[in-house]
Amino acid sequence: MKDDPKIITVKALSRSFGTLKAVDSISFDVKEGEIFGLLGPNGAGKTTTIKMLTTLLKPSSGTASVAGFDISKEQNSIRKSIGIVFQDPSLDEELTGRENLEFHAILYNIGKEERAKRIGEVLKLIELEDKADILVKNYSGGMKRRLEIGRGLIHEPKVLFLDEPTLGLDAQTRRHIWDYIRKLNELKNVTVILTTHYIEEADYLAGRVAFIDHGRIVALGTPIALKNKMGGDVVSVRTINSADALEMYLKALKWVKATARHDEYLDLTVEEGEKKIPDIVKLAEKHKIAVESISLHKPSLEDVFIHYTGKGIREEAAEGWKGRMRAVHMRR
């Protein structure tokens, strides 16, 4: 997709609230037809970015164009070219699913016949045909989200913005939503820009992902390229109050490519991690550092995030990743 035209161009875009730089000079492009992910923890500036790109919020400085239009000068043209699904639900609960779609189509001046046709298509795409005439208040969380995504597609936008599309949904429903997002991207050829703080979501969906932290983009690339850049396995060592000391000793070794601290863990990037574990244990013993556990895993996007920011993306992620590791517990 190297030569695909750019549908979004962002240059040094910033937004402050008082003294807080919520978005701090970010620049990136989105190519036509791609799914682009903005991944970052709560408060990173994701929603503020989306609000600027969808013309709901004025930038403090910088420029951006969406579907060929300038966000500061051509708001109306942009609004016609995009669909938005926000973090907070905005459906009318007292209407049916079909009525919600109908209402949106009328807002966009879509004529009666065309309306019926598109609503039928969208209901099919989001697999809500048989639930279309039930009041939304009786929908499950996943059905509501599907309907919102469907609604965002009714006026056939070129770009669909999804702000935390699976926030608060259970794991299984989340996976279904991912499949709908992929499907509509493929079938409708709509460019998708989504924000998330779920690492697996960005990993699964995004062709390219930008990591955002404190309003700045700290890394950008395809998930595979970002992981490969880590250049090795990650060995996580948990000590009792001695991570600083151990980091100092290990940093001095040639084969330790990088170190990172997160919570009480010391993460080391090394090649052939399984072969290095005995050496790490010996070194700790030599310096009388008690090692509580050592584990090894192949780099994940979480590791990439830790590498660039020195912290995990969220508490749950820190819990989750313990489960994914091939743990090698040490006897002490």
Ligand SMILES: Nc1ncnc2c1ncn2[C@@H]1O[C@H](COP(=O)(O)OP(=O)(O)O)[C@@H](O)[C@H]1O
């Ligand atoms: N309207 C506002 N007024 C003041 N501060 C805001 C406003 N909107 C967002 N912020 C602050 O800007 C930062 C980025 O927020 P946001 O873009 O919502 O982050 P994210 O969507 O990544 O969680 C946060 O510190 C947030 O508290």
Ligand SMILES: [Mg+2]
């Ligand atoms: Mg947000």
